[in-house]
Amino acid sequence: MQSKDYNKYNVEDFLLDDQFREWVIRPDAAKHIELRNWITSNPSKSGIIEAARDIILSIEMGEAKKYEAKTEEMWEKLSQQLDTEEAKQLPVYRIETSKHQIHSFKRQPLYSAAAVFIGLLLITVAYLVYNNLYSHxxxxxxxxxxxxxxxxxxxxxxxxxxxxxxxxxxxxxxxxxxxxxxxxxxxxxxxxxxxxxxxxxxxxxxxxxxxxxxxxxxxxxxxxxxxxxxxxxxxxxxxxxxxxxxxxxxxxxxxxxxxxxxxxxxxxxxxxFTSWRHQQLVFDGSTIEEISQVLEDNYGYQVHIKNKELLSRKFQGTFPSDNPKILLKAIAESFGLVVTVNNNEIILESKP
Missing domain, CATH: 2.60.120.1440 (Jelly Rolls)
Structure with missing residues (x-):
């Protein structure tokens, strides 16, 4: 694949690579087939590639809006600096920059200073996006x-x-x-x-x-x-x-x-303790309290146990992790309980 050694690239290298940036914008273009094949063959680089891709798309889609308030403040300070007695005598022009609000500029020589400021401002925004959002x-x-x-x-x-x-x-x-x-x-x-x-x-x-x-x-x-x-x-x-x-x-x-x-x-x-990797829940003498914590932590349920004596009761068995209702049915039958499931709430109570 070409002369580039993508295996040595970090996030910044991908951001500066013209071919990579073009691929992010037009991933289906035929000329990017070699790059696509390399990405497919190197899953270990997926984290870095995703980070660089997200940065490029964020800039392209204007997701740096969170910095606009700071940008406006900086523009206001620039306008105040330019608004001198000499500048007031010069014609005012208005220019619109890529999806941002319209700002006022003065004719040369003050226009050159403003242009330099724009460049520095864009670099600052790009750095903030990268450093704050994509350092990890x-x-x-x-x-x-x-x-x-x-x-x-x-x-x-x-x-x-x-x-x-x-x-x-x-x-x-x-x-x-x-x-x-x-x-x-x-x-x-x-x-x-x-x-x-x-x-x-x-x-x-x-x-x-x-x-x-x-x-x-x-x-x-x-x-x-x-x-x-x-x-x-x-x-x-x-x-x-x-x-x-x-x-x-x-x-x-x-x-x-x-x-x-x-x-x-x-x-x-x-x-x-690692059976969850294989879509299984294994309990070997686990207490009802420990099982309720698994249901809350892994599935988002809120478990309420009416009889506090049940908390220390022990239970064992293996169950599919993708269907916690099977586990609940087994607990109900083992301890003679009534199980009520209402949206994300589970209530365990003894049978009357």
Missing amino acids: VTYTTAYGELKHIMLPDSSEVTINANSTLSYSADWSDEKAREVWIEGEAFFSVRKKPNARNAKFIVHSNNIGVEVLGTKFNVNNRRGHTRVVLNSGKVRLNLEEAGSEDYIMKPGELAEISDDGREVTKEMVKPEN
């Missing part, structure tokens, strides 16, 4: 939705429902790979033995989960973090001052306290 690539899932993505280093992530994952749009071998998770995600991290900095760090609340090459699950909900290690080795970097780091073993579950100072660990069956 973000993926979000809705209730009941799973999403599988590939990171720029070819590590794979499956994001559970009602979760958000983000990472810097510009990864390199010169620095650690870092991602941020709110909700739950399963990571299969690819090793980078030849990189200067091979660290992979997942940030969750007040801890960092550091790995070199492994598979693990991070659940960050309700103010605390739970990590389950399927294979490999991870280090929990407790970010609270005075806390010691903790090395996890395969098959281990670690619960981190809300203040980030303590770690509670136990040996578990990791597949029970």
